[in-house]
Amino acid sequence: MAPELVARFSALVSPRDVLEADAAAPLLVEPRGLYRGKAALVMTPRSTEEVSKIVALAAETGTTIIPQGGNTGLVGGQTPDLSGGAILLSTKRLDRIRDVDPAENLIVAEAGVTLQRVQEAASEAGRLFPLSLGSEGTCTIGGNIASNAGGTGVLAYGNTRDLVLGIEAVLPDGRIWSGLRRLRKDNTGYDLKHLFIGSEGTLGIVTAAVLKLFPAPRxxxxxxxxxxxxxxxxxxxxxxxxxxxxxxxxxxxxxxxxxxxxxxxxxxxxxxxxxxxxxxxxxxxxxxxxxxxxxxxxxxxxxxxxxxxxxxxxxxxxxxxxxxxxxxxxxxxEAQGGAGGSIKHDVSIPLSRVADFIVEATAAVEKHLNGARVVAFGHLGDGNIHFNVTQPTGADKAEYLKGWEAMNVVVHDIVGAYGGSIAAEHGVGKLKRGLLAGVKSPVELDLFAQVKRALDPKGLFNPGVLFKETRS
CATH class of the missing domain: 3.30.70.2190 (Alpha-Beta Plaits)
Known part of the structure; x- marks a missing residue:
């Protein structure tokens, strides 16, 4: 990025919100180290208005934006590539809880608020926010929305999509959509919030949300x-x-x-x-x-x-x-890391077939690789199984992980035979983008592309995530 453009972007926020190299480095690698990237700038705006100004300048200058929440994603959707020309825009300093309303059973939180803080704020009001994940101390509401996070409460309360009443988002041209509605029923046309929930940062940046609360368990x-x-x-x-x-x-x-x-x-x-x-x-x-x-x-x-x-x-x-x-x-x-390399599969299977799937897929994996250790666990009540395969005891980790794609074929072929999904709650990101053509119909893929072009015609938002192409 040219120095004068760096200066223009940097002037849009406080100097402390343009991170120096040491502070930026942890945000440029995803948790498992599968993806590492570079960025021209790592910015941490503190308001929706600042996000809007950054995005508007990016649209004007053709600058790529990589949105990031708590950097806990497991499919590489929050990590820039190695070209070094993008802005990594972290929402972690959009961290205000704007309102808690126990009478209406809702909370309004900005995108950078951690899931744990939302849970705690709900509890202080005598309410429950039921989304619960292993990473809840560091993952953020914006990231939960972008990935349509699931977790342990889906059985009773649904995915993130089911817990959102309204959102505020910055569109790829810099406009702010103020959709923080608190209504349980609103049939005035398309429900636009659902475009952004699960979009993995490819259609805009969620900056705040109205979330449902529930009575606390007695x-x-x-x-x-x-x-x-x-x-x-x-x-x-x-x-x-x-x-x-x-x-x-x-x-x-x-x-x-x-x-x-x-x-x-x-x-x-x-x-x-x-x-x-x-x-x-x-x-x-x-x-x-x-x-x-x-x-x-x-x-x-x-x-x-x-x-x-x-x-x-x-x-x-x-x-x-x-x-x-x-x-x-x-x-x-977390514990699997202590046992060596792990090839992970986040899949969902029709509930009545979950046990059959685990037995069949385990046998296929053990046949594929002698000594492979299958760790199949997860949310039995909603059919979401984390079908992870730990390396054989004593194997070389790096060499084992080179077999990721071949192991995917073994497991995902069986997922497909059972009518399941290869991405249950972690999303597609970069890790699974090449697999979509095998699991989605041409009509679905065309609709995906039309929505992307309609909202982000220049292809500036999270290129390479969900879609193989990077820029239009």
């Missing part, structure tokens, strides 16, 4: 359950759903190898059960009413033991024990 009952097979885990979910109905708010599955990774590589963890089991389910019931959930959970487990679905179970006796159970599940992604 009762929570949690169990960590050992099972003989993943098919038994699916039977337990079906039983719990029949017995608990809408009170079933969590159903997470993990294999023994995954639990062992957590126990081996994360401090302050312990196995809740005395014996080892092939599979585990973290089952949680919650309700804003006092309805005797402990009794309901005990009844579910009694029936499951009677039907030989489960082999052991521990019910949390305190909030600390509940948190300890959840730490075992939420720490799984």
């Amino acid at each position: 009762e929570v009952a949690t169990a960590f359950v050992g099972l003989p097979s993943v098919h038994a885990a699916l039977k337990l979910f079906q039983l719990a759903r029949e017995r608990a109905g809408q009170s079933l708010t969590g159903c997470e599955v993990m294999p023994r190898i995954g639990l062992q990774f957590v126990l081996d590589h994360m401090a302050d963890t312990r196995d809740p059960l005395g014996d080892q089991h092939p599979w585990y389910v973290l089952l949680e019931l919650s309700s804003p009413l006092s309805v005797g959930l402990d009794t309901t959970l005990e009844g579910i487990l009694e029936k499951a033991f009677e039907d030989e679905i489960v082999t052991d179970a521990a019910i949390a006796a305190s909030g600390d024990q509940t948190a300890a159970f959840w730490r075992l599940r939420l720490g799984l992604s």
Whole structure:
């Protein structure tokens, strides 16, 4: 970028919001190190108006914009390429909670507010914001919206898309769309917010959002359950759903190898059960009413033991024990790093076929690579499985990761045969953009391209994400 243009952009914000090289460096690599980039400038504007000015100048000068939230994405969508000509625009300093309204059950938060801060603000108001992710201390609301994040609460509350009432966004020409509506019903034409939710920063920059809140739970009952097979885990979910109905708010599955990774590589963890089991389910019931959930959970487990679905179970006796159970599940992604390289697949499968898929895909992966260690875990209640494959013990990590694409073919072919999706909650980004042609029809891909051209005709926003082409 020419020095005079650098100066023009830099003049739009405070000098402290144009990051020096040392401060910028962590934002130029994604968490797993799969993507590293360069940027002409790394900017951290503090208001929607500043974002608008930066984007307007970018549109005028043909400058690429790479939006970034908390830099926790796992598909490379927040990382610039190595050309060095783009502006990386971080929203982390758009960090105000503008309003909390418990009467209307909503919160208005700017894009850079972390998910954990939104959860805490809701809790202080006696409410619940149900989106929950392992990265919630660092991921941001803007990034959650851009990726349509899922997490552990989808079973009861839906994806991010289901939790957004309105958004404010800066369009690729610099205009501000003020769509912070608080209405539960509004049928006045196209619901434009849904264009931006899940768009991965390719259509504009979300700068604030109106989010739904829910009554805080008055009762929570949690169990960590050992099972003989993943098919038994699916039977337990079906039983719990029949017995608990809408009170079933969590159903997470993990294999023994995954639990062992957590126990081996994360401090302050312990196995809740005395014996080892092939599979585990973290089952949680919650309700804003006092309805005797402990009794309901005990009844579910009694029936499951009677039907030989489960082999052991521990019910949390305190909030600390509940948190300890959840730490075992939420720490799984981090713990895998201690066991070596991991080729990750974020897939969704029709619920009734999840167990069949895990068994078939595991066998195919083990046949493909002798010694590969499958760690299939995730959100059993909504069919979203993180089908991760850890390197064989003692293998060279870099050499193993060279087989990423070949492993993708093995797993994704089976996902397709089951009518599933290759991107359940992490998005497409750069990692999976080459796969879309194999899973989307020509009509869908053409509609994607038409929407992109309509909102970003110059192709300046996050080029190379979702779409193979970089610039028009």
